[in-house]
Amino acid sequence: MANKIRVLLIEDDPMVQEVNKQFIERLPAFMVVDTASNGLEGLDKIRQSAPDLVILDIFMPSLNGIDTLYQIRKERIDVDVIIISAANDQKTIRKMIQNGAFDYLIKPFKFERLKHTLEQYFAFRMEVEPDHHISQTELDRILFQNETPTDPVPKSEVPKGLNGATLDQVTKYIKTTPGSLSAEEVADGIGIARVTARRYLEYLHGEDVLLLDVQYGSVGRPVNRYRVKKT
Structure with missing residues (x-):
């Protein structure tokens, strides 16, 4: 994949937004193409710029992350979503996973945790491409990380x-x-x-x-x- 993964960051706290932006762009395969401070603004920007990946908060004004993700899926927008939120109750986490979140990070988190998620997402994008058929073993490794993809030999x-x-x-x-x-x-x-x-x-x-x-x-x-x- 020659081009960088284009990320839209939806986060209402300007300071957290900037920190997360810097974290994401420390990985050379990713670039933040735009930001939004609430779900309504985020949906407009998703429709306009068609990012590859959305990093989504939950507690936001105008439209929260739960309803934003629901609307993304309702409109069948072709975009992947990773949640970064302080919400740590099982009901919320389960609802976001059910609506197709690739991963869920609970604030506060360390850069290494986000780095791990983005690396796994990049590997996913590399292997699950249009018209590319994969085996059950490959799919298990992608979904469940049964073996470490970075080990070329034991x-x-x-x-x-x-x-x-x-x-x-x-x-x-x-x-x-x-x-x-x-x-x-x-x-x-x-x-x-x-x-x-x-x-x-x-x-x-x-x-x-x-x-x-x-x-x-x-x-x-x-x-x-x-x-x-x-x-």
């Missing part, structure tokens, strides 16, 4: 000289970033040395997890760029 089989945690980090980063990446871009993205990133990328390419694209410029040496191999 940790016991990680070769000598490579670190399992770093391998996970490199794999997750390249799987949740659109397009192809060079070793330098991966190194900058996760904070490791370029030579280290290149070693892990070459290993993943050798394991048939990544595809290699060689780009030739007018000046200088060619650049190796890596991208996820779709199954």
Whole structure:
């Protein structure tokens, strides 16, 4: 998926709205295209800009999140929804899940929790594409996370000289970033040395997890760029 996932953020508290916006845009695969401060404004913007994903609060003026999600489904708008709310009662949570929320985060939450959700959503978008048929095993992994999609091989089989945690980090980063990446871009993205990133990328390419694209410029040496191999 070459383009970023376009997010509409519906949140009535301006400070929380800005914090959540910054959190979301820390992930390179996502960008916040617009914001709204209540459900009515949010519905108008959904209809106008057709985002891929809506991040939705519940306690809002004019139209709350429960009724907003209900209206989205009533109009059969093709958009995914993640709930971020202080509401923690089972009735509300169940109602939002029944109406198709991809995930439900209870305020306050840590960035790592939102990062996990967005990474899972990105993987979902990558694998469940139009006209793409998947197996029961793949569907189980997407829905229930029965196995970790960032592990190209079992940790016991990680070769000598490579670190399992770093391998996970490199794999997750390249799987949740659109397009192809060079070793330098991966190194900058996760904070490791370029030579280290290149070693892990070459290993993943050798394991048939990544595809290699060689780009030739007018000046200088060619650049190796890596991208996820779709199954």
